[in-house]
Each structure stands twice: as structure tokens, then as C-alpha cells.
Amino acid sequence: MPLNSLEDHPVLGGDPDHPGLVRIYKDENSPPDYFENSWHCDATWRNAPPMGCVLRCVACPPVGGDTMWANMAKAYADLPEWVKQTIAPLKARHSIEASFGARMSEEKRHALKAQYPDAEHPVVRTHPETGEKILYVNGFTTHFTNYHTAENVRYGQDYAPGGANLLQYLIGRAAIPEYQVRWRWRPNSVAIWDNRATQHYAVMDYAPTVRRMERAGIVGDRPY
Template sequence: MKIRQITPAIGAEISGVNIGEAARDPAVFAEIRAALLKHRVLFFRKQEITRADHVAFASGFGKLEDHPVVGSVPDYPGLVKVYRSDNPHSFENSYHCDGLWRPNPAMGAVLRCLECPEIGGDTIWVNMVKAYEELPDEIKSKIDGLRARASIEHSFGAVMTPENRAKLAQDHPPVEHPVVRIHPETGEKILFVGASFTTHFTNYSTPANVRHGIDKSPGASLLLNYLTSRATIPEYQVRWAWQEGDVAVWDNRSTQHYAVNDYYPAPRKMERAGIVGDIPY
């Protein structure tokens, strides 16, 4: 197994290994898991695997999660189709952490490319540890202890009828997370807000932050916009150009990603296994 680092901040390509076989080899799997913690997203080219291999490999990291809107592939709980062929609309073309709207957002995911456009359809991943580390000290101080609300209602629910959107929100009510979470394995601090799902701070309006009414909403909104924009900084990113058979594995706790929607009407077919995560603290 060889590991080639792609950028200084994030990402590595692993060669000389088949993830289906790695799922059955504890020593190799342990090497891959260690590389994931170091590089945050790993790429494997030309993986000749089955859906069963895909699920087995992802399950090595933990229990797989279903999706309330997309659903799973029949016979493979937790394996979600992300197929784009006849609709230019996409939920994935914004910087996001998967399942931020859950009480326990995903630990990570394993994404497999079945079909991709000849040109376009790349995916970008961002190192959100770096995004936090390089914040100005005064901002770090300001967001220490700050918490934010995240919701599925205004994202996946936006294209639903009011009745179905209300049902989605009832089944998956908004959650509250720390703006800066701690990685449960490495102890790193992570900037943990995202434009797709974070709606507002829940404990911003305190005497320390608000003197007059104008401080309350614009002040909080400007700070949140600044924090979510950190994901767009190129120095924190890696961009992957997909080929059929590629597999990407990422640590969802310390990254965000963006699927570039520049390929319509060409087809792009991916399958993702999301891994259940812990409650952020």
C-alpha cells in the first residue's frame, strides 16, 4: 500500500490496495483508518468492488445510517444513491458537513463513482481544523462556547410542499451543536458550522455581545457568514476529478465538501455509505 499526499492541507491518494479485500484484513484496514485521521480524505482509483464490498468496507468504521429523504438501495441499508442525470438541481453543490442536522452528524462516508461526466463533476473537500486554527485570536475568543442551530427543513425540505416540509421538520427537529467541536479521536478543535444546514447562533444575544438592537441580528449574521465562508478558502482544500471506479473516504467530523454541479446534462452516478457519528461536544 502506498500513500501519496495531494495537498499540504488535506487529502491523500492510496494505491496498491482493494478496499473490498481491506475490509477483510484488519491490519490493512487499521493502516487506512490511521491515514484517514491524518489526511482527512482518502482516494482510491479504479476499485473493482461490489455493493457488498462497499458496505463491508464502510461498516468497518461503524454502523451505517439511512437518509430520511433519499433512502437506501434495496437490500443494502445505509447505501444511498446519488444519481444526477435529468435534473440540473443538486443539494450537494454547497459546502456542507453531512448530517449536520442530526443530533449525531455522520462520522464519515465512503463514496463510490459508478458513472461520471467526461468533463466536470469534481468534488472539493475542506480541512475545517485548519479553518479554525488560522482564525484571528479575537474571533476564536468570541466563538468560544458559542452554539448554533442546524436544520434539514430549509435544505432538503425547500422543494417539498408545506405539509411535507412540516412533517420532515417534525420527524427531524432542529438540533444545536457547538460552533467549535472537539474531534473525539485526535482532540483537535474544528470549526463546525456550514452554510447548508446552520441557521443561527442560539446563545449569541448576551450582554457581552449586544448593546443595542442592531448588534443582535446583523452582528450574529455577519459573524456566521464569516465563519461559514472559511470553507471556501483554497489553501484548505483538495479537489478530486472523478474517474469511474474511484472511491473517496472522508472524516466528516473534520471536513466539509462541495460537489461541483457543472456537468448537466451529462450523467453522474455515485453511491454513498454514510457512517453513524457521535454527538459533538
Template sequence: MKIRQITPSIGAQVTEVHLGEASRSPELFALIKSALLKHKVLFFRNQEITRGDHVAFARCFGDLEDHPVVNSDPEYPGLGLIYRSESRHSYENVYHSDGLWRPKPPMGAVLRCIECPEVGGDTIWVNMVQAYEELPEDIRKKIQNLRAKSSIEPSFGAVMPQEQRQKLDRENPPAEHPVVRTHPETGEKVLFVGSFTTHFVNHNTPENIRHGIDKTPGASLLLNYLLSRASIPEYQVRWSWQPGDIAVWDNRSTQHYAVNDYWPAPRKMERAAILGDVPY
């Protein structure tokens, strides 16, 4: 197995390994996981694997989770089918951490390209550890104890009829997380807000508020500034897909953005998301 770093900040391409074999070899899987913790997203070309191999490899990281909106393969629960061909609309072309609206957001995911356009349809990943580390010192102090809520309703629910949207919100209520989380395996500090984040829950204290403008738009301006950190190119890696490619990423320390520039060409991806833990 060979590993080639792609950018100074994030991402590496792994060659001379088959992920079906890795799912059956604890030693080989341990090497891949170590590389993942270091590089945060790994890319594998020309992986001729079955859906069974895909799920088996993802399960080496932990149990898989279903999604309340994305369809799953009935034979492989937890394997989401993200097929885009009939509409220009997309949920993925924002900077986000998957499942931030869950009490336990996913630990990571394994995404396989089934079909992609000849041009376009890239995906960007962002190093949110570096995004936190390079914040101005006064901002790091200001946000160190802040917590925020994230919701599925304004994104996936937005295109639903009112009753269906409200039902989605009741069954998946907003989750509260620290704005700065600690990675449970590396100990790194991570800026942990994304497009699902709606508002801070403990910003309006006497220390932060002098006048009403400090609440609104003060808090929302701070949140928007934090959200904008994911768009800094120096923190990013961009991957151009080919059929048979697989990306594995650590959802705890990254965000990603699926570029929606390929319609009406089809783009078909299959993703196994791995259960995570409660952020702290």
C-alpha cells in the same frame, strides 16, 4: 499499500490496496483509518468492488445510517443512491458537513463513483481544523463557547410542498451543536458550522449585545464570516472523478462541495454514511 499526499492541507491518494480485502483485514483497515485521521480524506482509484464490499468496508468504521430524503438500495440499507441526471438542481453544491442537522452527525462516509461526466462533476473537501486554527485570535475567543442550530428544512425541504416540508422538519427537528467541536479521536479543534447551520442560540448575551444591530445583523454577519472560511482554497483538495473511484472522508473535521457544472450529463454516486457521536 502506498499513500501520496495531495495538498499540504488535506487529502491523500492510496494505491495498491483493494477495499474489499481491507474490509476483511483488521490490520489493513487500521492502516487506512490511521491515514484517514491524518489526511482527513482518502482517494482510491480503480476499485472494482461490489455493493456488498462497499457496505462491508464502511461498516468497519461503524454502523451505517439511513437518510430521510436520499433513496437507499433496498438490499443494502444505509447505501444511499445519489443519482443526478434528470434535473440541474442539486443539494450538494454548497460547503457542508453531512447530517449537521442530526443530534449525532455522521462520523464519515465512503463514496463510490458509478458513472460521471467526462468533464466536470468534481468534489472539493475542506480542512475545517485549519479553518479554525487560522481564525484571528479575537474571533476564536468570541466563538469558543457559542452554540448553533442546524436544520434540514431550508435545504432538502425547500423543494417540497408545505405539508411534506413541515413533516420532514417534525421528524428531523433542528439539532444544536458547539460552533467549535473537539475531534473525539485526534483532540483537534474544528470549526463546526456549515450550510445547514441557521443561527447561534446563545449569542444574544449582555457581553455581545449593546444595541439591536448587534443581534441582527451582527450575529448573522459573524455566522456568514465563519461559513465563508470553507471557501479558502489553501484549505482545500479537489478530486476529479473516474468510474470506480472511492473517497473516504472524516465528516467530523471536513466539509465538502460537489461541483454542479456537468448537467445534462449524468453523475451517479453511491454513499455509505457512518453513524457518529454527539459533538462536544
């Protein structure tokens, strides 16, 4: 798929009349959802995640349903120097199976993973245009793939708490308010963001009312 074209979503689906347009429609009868209300960078489970996204509000509740974004370049810049040195060589897995696939039957979940195997990305990516260093772990990240080295692990039991705790610490950086902006939606308002340098969170505080959004993800390239 060429860069800067639009991509469909294998689970959320797309508009049959408008390829690349994903409808995120919620109403009074929608079940509780955990796909949106977590800090994430869209589709990092792809080998080449989208470089940017566009989101338009079709209908929104009178109160609530905001979207928040976090600046992950700033989140990286403020890390202690020893953490930067520790994570500089690290890579991590990003999984659609462990996120969107979790509520599927085992057969469907395995088929989803076969179609979209876990992607491996650097924990710190470089923005291809600005050269900024960006903290690149989020809700789709499951584990580090090269943490178990002599520098980090003295004994086997060091691996689980060491790697897991570090990953959760890094993922939690997006939740720091000083890195965030919050957008209050109105009908026909549009947000465009750089999916390489931010994470976002759709606040699920509007039930039982209607929230209808339309999203387009722009094909990107592989992080480095």
C-alpha cells in the same frame, strides 16, 4: 443505532437491497440541484451526525463533476484570536427543514421537521480522537442560539447583523482554496473522509451528462 453502522437518508432515500447505501444518480434529465453544490458537512441536522462517509463513483462525465474537501481544523486554526474567543462558547442550529425541506410543501416540510427537529451543536467542536478544534458550521447551519448576550449585543438591533454576519464569515472559511483538495472522479474510484473535520462540495459543472455516485454514511456520536 450503534456506532459505526450505516444510516439511510430521509430525503435522498436508500437502496432497498443494501440498507445504508444512498444512490446519487444524475443524468441528462435531472433538474438543477442545490443539495450538493454547497459547502457542507453531511447531516449535521442530526443530533449525532455521521462520523465518516464513503463515496464510490459508478459513472462520471468525461469532464467535470469533481468533489472538493476543506480542512476545517485548519480553517479554525487560522482564525484571528478575537474571533476564536468570541465563538468559543457559541452554539448553533442545524436544520433539515431549511435545506432539504425548503422545496417541499408546507405540510411535508413540517412533518420532516417533526421527525428531525433542528439539532444544536457547538460552533467549535473537539475531534474525539485527535483533540483538534474544528470549525463546525456549514450550509445546514441557520443561526447561533446563544449569541444574544450582553457581551455581544448592546441594543436589540445589534443582534441580526452581528450574529448573521459572523455566521456567514465562518461558513465562508470553507471556500478558501488553501484549505481545499479537489478530487477528479473515475469509474469505481472511492473517497473516504472524516465527516467530523471536513466539509465537501460537489461541483455541478457537468450538465447535461451522467454522474452516478453511491454513498454510505457511518453513524457517529454527538459533537462536543
